[in-house]
Amino acid sequence: MAKKPEKQPTPLEYAILGLAAGGPQTGYEICRLFEETPIGVYSSSPGSIYPAIRRLRAAGLIADAPHPDNPQGSKKVLRITGEGVATLRAWLGAPVSREDVERRMEELMLRFAFMSGNVSRAVIARFLTRLKTEIDAHVGRLASYAEAASLHMPPSGALALEAGIDSFRDRARWAARALDAINNAGEAEAPAKRKGAA
Amino acid sequence: MAKKPEKQPTPLEYAILGLAAGGPQTGYEICRLFEETPIGVYSSSPGSIYPAIRRLRAAGLIADAPHPDNPQGSKKVLRITGEGVATLRAWLGAPVSREDVERRMEELMLRFAFMSGNVSRAVIARFLTRLKTEIDAHVGRLASYAEAASLHMPPSGALALEAGIDSFRDRARWAARALDAINNAGEAEAPAKRKGAA
DNA sequence: CCGTGCATGTAATTCGTTACATGATTCC
DNA sequence: GGAATCATGTAACGAATTACATGCACGG
Numbered sequence: 001m002a003k004k005p006e007k008q009p010t011p012l013e014y015a016i017l018g019l020a021a022g023g024p025q026t027g028y029e030i031c032r033l034f035e036e037t038p039i040g041v042y043s044s045s046p047g048s049i050y051p052a053i054r055r056l057r058a059a060g061l062i063a064d065a066p067h068p069d070n071p072q073g074s075k076k077v078l079r080i081t082g083e084g085v086a087t088l089r090a091w092l093g094a095p096v097s098r099e100d101v102e103r104r105m106e107e108l109m110l111r112f113a114f115m116s117g118n119v120s121r122a123v124i125a126r127f128l129t130r131l132k133t134e135i136d137a138h139v140g141r142l143a144s145y146a147e148a149a150s151l152h153m154p155p156s157g158a159l160a161l162e163a164g165i166d167s168f169r170d171r172a173r174w175a176a177r178a179l180d181a182i183n184n185a186g187e188a189e190a191p192a193k194r195k196g197a198a
Numbered sequence: 199m200a201k202k203p204e205k206q207p208t209p210l211e212y213a214i215l216g217l218a219a220g221g222p223q224t225g226y227e228i229c230r231l232f233e234e235t236p237i238g239v240y241s242s243s244p245g246s247i248y249p250a251i252r253r254l255r256a257a258g259l260i261a262d263a264p265h266p267d268n269p270q271g272s273k274k275v276l277r278i279t280g281e282g283v284a285t286l287r288a289w290l291g292a293p294v295s296r297e298d299v300e301r302r303m304e305e306l307m308l309r310f311a312f313m314s315g316n317v318s319r320a321v322i323a324r325f326l327t328r329l330k331t332e333i334d335a336h337v338g339r340l341a342s343y344a345e346a347a348s349l350h351m352p353p354s355g356a357l358a359l360e361a362g363i364d365s366f367r368d369r370a371r372w373a374a375r376a377l378d379a380i381n382n383a384g385e386a387e388a389p390a391k392r393k394g395a396a
Numbered sequence: 397c398c399g400t401g402c403a404t405g406t407a408a409t410t411c412g413t414t415a416c417a418t419g420a421t422t423c424c
Numbered sequence: 425g426g427a428a429t430c431a432t433g434t435a436a437c438g439a440a441t442t443a444c445a446t447g448c449a450c451g452g
Contacts, residue, residue, distance in 0.1 A: 048440050048441070050406090116355065124354060245412075
């Protein structure tokens with residue numbers, strides 16, 4: 001358990017790690033998920049997935065499950081390791097930075113997607129709160145840029161910028177709604193500290 | 199003007215081409231634009247931009263403007279070539295595919311941003327119409343997937359999927375609004391075929 | 397016994413990222 | 425004349441894309 005340069009996994013590797021955290025998977029199952037479900041906005045295809053699996057295995061974040069009864073070769077079942085869980089949780093719990101919002105929103109949403117079951121409700125709530133704060137700040141910057149520059153832009157340029165601002169605003173509203181949903185779901189499960197409405 | 203393998207430029211190269219189509223630029227000006235304006239969601243930094251400029255120059259899509267009075271070495275002014283304009287227009291006018299919407303929405307918005315001044319209003323309108331159609335279809339697919347799978351997903355996974363669907367819906371609404379804006383602006387400029395409301 | 401789907405990979409290419417290198421202006 | 429900014433690049437590296445390679449299992 002030593003001798004790892006401690007390099008941060010790529011988003012694709014985190015995605016695979018997150019899938020493995022939901023239960024043992026084979027490489028082929030992971031390929032299928034990337035092909036057939038909306039998670040696959042993040043690339044797909046065996047050519048990127050199998051090398052990513054190999055890197056995760058080399059880093060000790062996943063391991064081959066003891067071959068159930070397969071002779072070998074075909075059907076290797078992957079299981080996340082303790083260190084893998086720790087790495088995944090560190091990623092999920094990392095602060096939401098301005099750069100994340102400006103240039104890595106997709107990765108933020110991928111992070112969020114894997115949170116339930118892997119981090120506490122408090123961590124999820126903190127993520128959403130911080131996400132909304134950072135998005136609001138970014139929308140402010142974009143709006144003032146648009147105000148200053150829209151007139152000197154070609155119409156389609158201004159409209160494209162508007163689309164970007166809109167989508168950040170929309171995401172901020174979603175974050176607020178998601179926070180409510182998480183809190184309500186949590187209250188229903190937990191011993192119920194307080195009840196407002198049904 | 200021969201001997202080019204006719205390979206399709208990358209999004210970054212198209213972005214540079216689009217900027218050059220707006221008027222001569224220096225590499226440094228392009229770097230600054232990527233650093234300081236919201237166009238820079240598409241990477242930035244000299245390390246990717248200068249190599250891209252070199253590739254565009256090698257492909258004959260941009261050329262060095264005859265050095266105005268600079269001795270040499272510093273401050274090379276880039277100008278788009280006729281072939282560059284043709285390549286840019288081909289990109290801007292290309293059909294909107296399902297794959298574009300599913301996995302290259304950012305590139306579609308980049309395309310749209312450069313349309314004014316480079317392609318006709320008809321091409322812009324066709325783009326927006328087709329974009330909305332493809333987005334609506336994709337929303338339909340995502341919604342039926344969500345209906346079938348949301349219950350078996352962890353809550354944050356379902357919420358993340360919802361965020362994705364929302365943002366596509368939002369973008370479809372934007373496309374409709376943008377189409378109106380383009381049409382209205384066009385009518386104001388053109389000899390006015392018909393007038394409905396002020 | 398033959399094709400289709402299951403299942404796991406490798407190889408070549410290419411682009412982007414990060415970091416570094418270099419020199420010319422301009423401002424104080 | 426020294427520092428900041430202008431301005432243009434190169435080098436090392438990593439990772440994704442595309443295409444290809446391989447073999448097993450199973451139904452018809």
